[in-house]
Every structure is written in C-alpha cells, then in structure tokens.
Amino acid sequence: MMKHTIGILLVSAALLTACSTNTNSHSNHNQNQNAEHSNHNTKHQKEDLTKVTYSFKEGKAEAKKDTTIQIQIQDQTGKPIEKFDITHEKKLHLIVVSKDLRYFSHIHPEFKGKGLFEIKTQFPSGGEYKLFSDFVPTGGSSTTKSKWVNVEGESASPVPIQVDSSLTKSVEGKEISLSIDHLQAGKEAVLNFTIKNDQTKKPITNLQPYLGAVGHVVILTEDAKDYLHVHPIEEKATGPDAKFMTTFPKNGTYKIWGQFKHDGKVLTVPFVVKVS
Ligand SMILES: [Cu+2]
Numbered sequence: 001m002m003k004h005t006i007g008i009l010l011v012s013a014a015l016l017t018a019c020s021t022n023t024n025s026h027s028n029h030n031q032n033q034n035a036e037h038s039n040h041n042t043k044h045q046k047e048d049l050t051k052v053t054y055s056f057k058e059g060k061a062e063a064k065k066d067t068t069i070q071i072q073i074q075d076q077t078g079k080p081i082e083k084f085d086i087t088h089e090k091k092l093h094l095i096v097v098s099k100d101l102r103y104f105s106h107i108h109p110e111f112k113g114k115g116l117f118e119i120k121t122q123f124p125s126g127g128e129y130k131l132f133s134d135f136v137p138t139g140g141s142s143t144t145k146s147k148w149v150n151v152e153g154e155s156a157s158p159v160p161i162q163v164d165s166s167l168t169k170s171v172e173g174k175e176i177s178l179s180i181d182h183l184q185a186g187k188e189a190v191l192n193f194t195i196k197n198d199q200t201k202k203p204i205t206n207l208q209p210y211l212g213a214v215g216h217v218v219i220l221t222e223d224a225k226d227y228l229h230v231h232p233i234e235e236k237a238t239g240p241d242a243k244f245m246t247t248f249p250k251n252g253t254y255k256i257w258g259q260f261k262h263d264g265k266v267l268t269v270p271f272v273v274k275v276s
Helices: 011-030 035-044
Strands: 050-056 067-075 092-098 104-107 110-113 116-121 127-135 143-151 168-171 174-180 188-197 216-221 241-247 252-262 265-275
Touching (some): 067 092, 067 127, 092 116, 104 116, 104 216, 104 252, 104 265, 168 265, 174 265, 188 252, 216 241
Antiparallel strands (some): 050 067, 067 116, 092 104, 092 127, 110 116, 127 143, 168 174, 174 188, 188 241, 216 252
C-alpha cells in the first residue's frame, strides 16, 4: 500500500519540533556574532508555511539496497518552492536516524528544481527511521520537517540508548572529549569538543572547515521527537577546541553527534547525555 507517497506531515510532532527549534534558535542566534545568523532572528518570527512530502523513488525502501529519497517542498497552496537560501553551504541538510538512534547519517540531497530534492542512499537494516530536513525557503524561516519512514528487510535488534559514563571517545584515530558547562533544561549550554590525536594525545590544531564552520553538531531527544539547533560559537576555529551553543528544552536523555573534518575526512562522534 505504501506506494510513492509515504509522507504526509506529522502534524503535531512537526509543529512541536518547529516550535522548540525556533525557540532554541532564537536564544542561540542572539549571542551569535555571525551576521548571517543574526538575520535568522527576524526570519524565525515568520510563520512556517511549507509542506514537505517524503517518498522513495523506487516505491519503497529496502535495507542494503540503493534507495532514492525524494523530498518535495511546497508552499501551503501546493506550489513547489523554487528558491532556498544556502545555509552551511547547502540548500538542504538531511539527517537520517534509526529508531534506536544508533544509525546516523547527515547527507545533502541534490536540488532538482520545482521544490524537489533527491539523494541516493542505503539503509543498513530494516525498521523505522526518522528523516529530518533542514532548510530555509528564500524569504521564509529556518525550517525543520521530519517524518518516520519504514524500511523493508531484516531489522537489527534495537540497542537501548545508554547515557555515557565518560564523555571521551576514540573515533578514527582521534580522541574527542566533550565538556558541557551544565546539563540543565531551558538554559543555554556551551558544548566544548576537544580533539586530540588518539595515539600521541597531541591536540589537533588544524581542523578543516566542515560545512563552513569548525564542525557540525546535531542533537536529538532519545525519542527523536525534538531536533535541537546548535551553532558554533567561533565558526573559524581550527581546534583543538570546537565550541557550540544550544538549549536543551526539557529534562531527559539526548544524543549528540559531533562532526569534524581533518585530513580531508569527516569523523562523526556520538555522545549520550542526561539533562536533569
Ligand atoms: Cu548538512
């Protein structure tokens, strides 16, 4: 039955997400010295007038097979949106997570015109995934629209999310430590990632810009309902510290993915924290 159109807006969830996103972005942007970001303050005050429909070009998604995700963006009258602002070097950022948040993918679909974005990808196993599209229609507001989709095929057994006892991780030859000034809800928090060589413990001072900044951070609540907006404090930093700001909207468990670029490679480091 799931033919081409699998996506209709998740009304309440999408609204919730949009609201909390906007609130967070407001406070973040207020303190952001970047001119591009301060513009968002006015943009956020406008109403969200977009409609996003997700579908699979092949009709369905199957685990471990090439699947083309299509994202159709329209205004409320059903007219395709033709122009998008470039934010962090892209017109649209797509985050794909598995239900247990173990799988994370941050990809950039290609704009095909007439409101349509497309990207070919593979899902590692069957089950439920959530797709988050992040974009700014020209003249409109910063928008995040999400949708749960189902992927056919053998599903991996879900791994319960666990709060990290240590916020130091080793990923691809790097040691990344995360420190957060506090874990209280509703209060702006500073996340500081410190990146060292895993072997020598020498601080890495030549991080490359990733999507126009020192790094990119995505944060979700453990149920994948809330998508937090996070912004670098010093976009041009090159390490070993990479600092970001966000506000955790409520108490609970959050998964944080930091992405950094070094030696031409992007590394993704996950952390799980509890806000209480
Ligand atoms: Cu992106």
